[in-house]
Amino acid sequence: MTAAQTTRQWPAKRRMTRKQRRLSMIAAAGAVLALAAGLVLFAMRDSIVFFYGPTEIAEKGVAPGTRMRLGGLVETGSVQRGPGQRVAFAVTDGRSTVKVSYDGLLPDLFREGQGVVTEGIFEGAGRFKADSVLAKHDETYMPREVADTLKKQGHWQGEAGAAAPAKP
């Protein structure tokens, strides 16, 4: 197509605009959506963290070095503080236990015998290095994943036991 032809088509182009403009709009929207879809798929591969209970780690053969969330109950008597702000505790689902080490302040509602969710790196051999321990707003609240994990292992005793609000 020569330059002369292109210029001659200008007026015609103007008249066809409704369809063309709609197409160009759809094309623009499609391009942005495709970009976003690409980003989403890319991010799904890298930045998604799986949640496992202690038993699942063994069953699914989680590789050492994997970033994951670990949930279960804080084993009674397992919390050791110090030196400094370092904390070590064990997370259990009644069948298996994982030893967790954490550098930082624990949330207010962290207690022995209560549900907990931590995020960090699985180091292999039943060890886990947490970089965050998730806080909850409500003391009767049990993270759903933890509840499911406990149910699976047959250690479920209702919503956090005695602290549940009394029903008339």
Place this chain on the structure above:
Amino acid sequence: MIVEIGHYALALALGVSVIQALVPLWGLSRQDRALAAVGTSAALIGFALVALSFAALVASYVRSDFSVANVFENSHSAQPLLYKFTSVWGNHEGSLLLWVLILTLFGALVALSHRSLPPRLRAGALAAQGLVAAAFLAFTLFTSNPFRRLSPAPAEGQDLNPILQDLGLAIHPPLLYIGYVGFSMTYAFAVAALIDGRIDAMWARAVRPWTLLAWTFLTLGIAMGSYWAYYELGWGGWWFWDPVENASFMPWLAGTALIHSTVVMEKRDALKVWTILLAILTFSLSLLGTFVVRSGVLTSVHSFATDPARGLFILLILVFFVGGSLALFAWRAPLLRQGGLFAPVSRESALVVNNIFLATACATVFVGTLYPLALEMLTGDKISVGAPFFNATFVPVVVPLLLLLPIGQSLAWKRGDLLGAAQRNAAAFAIAAVAALALIAFTRGGPVLAPLGVGLGLFLVLGAGFDLAERVVARASGWPAMLSRARGLPRSAWGTALAHAGIGLSIIGIAAAAWSSEAIAVLKPGERLTAGRYTVVLESVLPRTGPNFRAEVARFQLFSGDRELAPLEASKRVYTARAMPTTEAGIHTDWLSQAYVSLGEGQDGGLAVRLYDKPLILLIWIGAIVMAFGGALSLTDRRFRLAAPRRAAPAAAAQPAE
């Protein structure tokens, strides 16, 4: 007695809202004016009844009537009066009643604004709104009745969740709900337009104030929620990309798009079908948010007592209103007359681009929020999608939008001049770029993205400012002329500029977070801890007793370098009724920056202390307040426009075409 009156009023309100939903529709189909107008009085009566019911619940809380189960579970006689009052919505049942109260308030406001709305549109909108109100009233009465009695009445209540015993509870939920629920109005108008099969610039003009109102309050509500979480949770974060946060953010993104698309519709009579769809989607996302927050299907740090059984009911409401309105849309949208055409380079095209990006950004948040749910249902794998995902998807979509924003803002309607718009923003861009480069050089070795973010924010602020300045200065000579020109600019122009500048301010605050620093140590009295520019010295640890809690208070002295700044107090409280601990952070505001101290557990005779240096963090929320102020300013523009709609619209449209 009061409780029974409240209960009865609520049941009556359900009946009235059913009338509000059905009779006007019947009237519309029979072309009967009188029947169609029934919605007006029904909306007013419905609001009065729900208000009465809400007042009854407030009275039971204030009088600590523990024979009401809801009061027993969420209040305590030793609470200060303010918290007794705010406890009303510090729980599922009461907050739902607040939801319905605001919903019916909006209905009543629409009923009262009779002069500004075409009667058929108002009748249809009130009918749709009545249907939403009926669904939520039924939900309240049948699954979450706040007036359930206990017999025998307990002597003392179980107290409110201590984290909620804060001024934040008085502010955040009402603001957020006005925002959430306000979008029900635009939804109702969209449904009314679809029923009517007609839509024009008049529709956009009628809907725009409601959209702006909802958006303004939602902006404030989200910002206040974020600030509340920041100071109350004690870990110094202000946004976690948590499902509950996303649930409020998605309607905000869609609502922002809606504000922009209604402008196009109002000024150019175009983009009609898309605007209707957007109005439906925005409220659908609000409903989805309600479902996510209340059902507990997604694990959130902000979860309060949730109940899956109630979740099912909300899911049904969600399916009915989303599915119903989308079906109506599919059926009736082709009837809507096609709107005007527009040139590829023009303000309206720029706003289309804005909508494309905002809708896409909203979609990425949607995927990130709901993907874990979908995956778990399909494969049983449990995953969490956190900040890294959103940083990799949401941010790249939003950054181009923000870069284009000042240019789009200075394009003229109908036919713009891209080169001219770019030139007009060249100065703002140059200053921002120089500032970013200077920051990179100055903070060498530090994070690179932060200076770029600051530059972007600066570009937005300057772009908005220059755009205004140009309109005021252009062709005006001398101060008096400029002043009168500034006064002559439509309020919505000021509103737009402020809202855009507000985004810029927030972005500067967000970017500056990369320079924040943090330190943790176990301190004994006399010892010090340094993070960034700030140092604290622990002076003493004292016990203290509050009305319904015991506290351990740590007193610090805050230094910046060697300069003594202020004494600072942080504490750990244990609320006696629930034996639940909370952390009260000590925050010192140093111009726009903050020093933030929170406490951990005591050990080996010392106290675990965490100190943050948060540079420019206040800008995040100041930006949001500026945005909301811009929204409010545009809202006041409406009166002027309503008084003389014919004259004002072309004048406003002609303004940017310098």
